[in-house]
Amino acid sequence: MADHKDNIDDFKVQTAKHPNHSSAPLRPHTEQSKDRASKRLSTESNGTSDGGVGSSTPVELTALEESFRRFAIHGDTRATGKDMHGKNWSKLCKDCGVIDGKSITLTDVDIVFSKVKKKSCRTITFDEFKAALGELARKKYKDKTGEDAEAEVFKLIEGKAPVIAGVTRAVASPTVSRLTDTSKFTGSHKERFDETGRGKGKAGRVDVVDTSGYVSGYKHRGSYEKKVNKPGEGRPM
Numbered sequence: 015m016a017d018h019k020d021n022i023d024d025f026k027v028q029t030a031k032h033p034n035h036s037s038a039p040l041r042p043h044t045e046q047s048k049d050r051a052s053k054r055l056s057t058e059s060n061g062t063s064d065g066g067v068g069s070s071t072p073v074e075l076t077a078l079e080e081s082f083r084r085f086a087i088h089g090d091t092r093a094t095g096k097d098m099h100g101k102n103w104s105k106l107c108k109d110c111g112v113i114d115g116k117s118i119t120l121t122d123v124d125i126v127f128s129k130v131k132k133k134s135c136r137t138i139t140f141d142e143f144k145a146a147l148g149e150l151a152r153k154k155y156k157d158k159t160g161e162d163a164e165a166e167v168f169k170l171i172e173g174k175a176p177v178i179a180g181v182t183r184a185v186a187s188p189t190v191s192r193l194t195d196t197s198k199f200t201g202s203h204k205e206r207f208d209e210t211g212r213g214k215g216k217a218g219r220v221d222v223v224d225t226s227g228y229v230s231g232y233k234h235r236g237s238y239e240k241k242v243n244k245p246g247e248g249r250p251m
Contacts, residue, residue, distance in 0.1 A: 077172035081106075082140055088176040097137035100127050102176075107150070109177045110170045117154050126150055147171070 075083070083095035085106040090099070098106075107113045107123045126149045130142045138146065144164075151163035158166065192198070196211040206218035216222075228235050 078144075078168050079140060081110075081171050081174050082143055084175045085109075097135075097139050098143060099137055100124065103127050103138065103143075103146070105176060106171065106174075110174050112147075112150060112154070112167060112170055114154070117156075118150055122150065122153065 082098065085102045086095045086098040087093040088102055088105065090102075104120060104123050104127075107118070108120075112118055113120060113123060126146045127138065129149065130146045131138045147167050148160065148164050151167040152160060155163035155166055196204075196207040199207065205214075207213055226235070
């Protein structure tokens with residue numbers, strides 16, 4: 015028994031001196047959560063889920079599919095990015111330069127959208143999206159083969175995002191400045207503004223009756239009350 019105990023003590027000492035470095039350290043919980051979230055987004059983009067077919071080998075989004083998702087969710091907070099409405103389809107073709115006004119027009123884009131989508135749906139999936147681009151590519155690049163034409167159209171869309179129009183700014187116009195200059199107003203319109211160009215309100219629109227009892231043009235209004243009610247003067251007993 016003593017020899018067996020000595021062997022156990024020797025094993026513990028050797029283990030303490032030579033720890034096993036091959037075992038990987040535990041990863042923080044936050045990093046594990048990030049890995050699961052990235053895996054879920056990747057599998058959702060490919061139509062799979064955890065435990066489903068193909069979930070063990072998720073495929074990253076291509077540049078074309080990423081642009082499809084960006085335009086699909088544009089202007090719709092409830093959109094998932096898996097399908098696209100006709101309005102966003104038309105915007106994609108316009109912003110990416112697919113519509114040139116000659117070989118491809120807005121009417122052509124709408125016709126192709128109605129052709130590739132299902133009759134009971136108002137949206138198109140990514141596969142239907144690629145089929146629609148193939149239809150437009152063969153019409154836009156007639157001198158190229160089908161695959162080459164599709165590749166050219168894909169290049170126009172890959173990596174693109176919806177163009178957000180800026181706020182329209184007012185342009186200074188001499189005509190507008192002349193019509194809004196209150197110093198040049200005449201007649202009743204002149205009476206509606208003071209010298210600084212600020213409106214007088216009701217006083218500039220209607221005649222306000224003076225009920226103070228003073229005649230018009232009297233410049234010493236209120237001077238009598240000041241003389242009678244002088245401060246510091248006592249009243250007569």
